[in-house]
Amino acid sequence: GAGVSQSPSNKVTEKGKDVELRCDPISGHTALYWYRQSLGQGLEFLIYFQGNSAPDKSGLPSDRFSAERTGGSVSTLTIQRTQQEDSAVYLCASSLELAGNTGELFFGEGSRLTVL
C-alpha cells in the first residue's frame, strides 16, 4: 500500500486477555516505530526497529508488552494480560532511515485499544 497500514483500527477487549496489533510499513522503509497516545496526551515512545532488530526497547511499559518485526516489514505489538491502563491509541510509523539521520516519519491511523 501507499501508506502505513495498521490493524485492527479498533479493538475492545476484556481485562486479562492478550491482544495483537499489526503494522504494515511503507515498502522499503527500514525503520519502524511504535508509540502510544492516551486521550489528550502526547506520544509515548515504546520501541523502534532498524530492520528486524530492536536497538531500543526502553519505552516498553512492562514485560507484558513485546514486539517483533519479521522480514524487515510487518511488525506486531503484543500486549499480554491487558489492564485498563493499557487503553490508548497505538500508533505505528515508518521511515526510510532513522529519524536522527534526517528521516521523516510516516504514521498510520492508529489502533484504538479499549480494555474493559
Added chain:
Amino acid sequence: SQQGEEDPQALSIQEGENATMNCSYKTSINNLQWYRQNSGRGLVHLILIRSNEREKHSGRLRVTLDTSKKSSSLLITASRAADTASYFCAGAQAGTALIFGKGTTLSVSS
C-alpha cells in the same frame, strides 16, 4: 529523555491571525521536526530543520531553530479554520527514535 516540549499547551485564534508555537528540548540534536495531528488521526510531517539551519519556510509555515537556547518556534501565518489541530515537535538524535512532546492544541475560529 524528552526531546520536545511545546508551549503553549493550547492556543485559540481567529482566522487570518498568525499562530506561534514554541518548543524546547534538552539535549543536542541532529534535526528538529514538526508534526500535525488532526483529531483521531495519525501524525503528518510538516517540516524538518537541521541543526546547522536557523530558519526554514514552507508555504505558510516558518520554523526557527536556536541551538544555543535549545528551542524552536513554528509560525503559521494567515491561519485558517482547517489549521485547527494539535502540533508536535520532536528533536532527533543520531541513531535514536523520535521523542515527541505533549503538543500544542490550536483552535482557529472563523
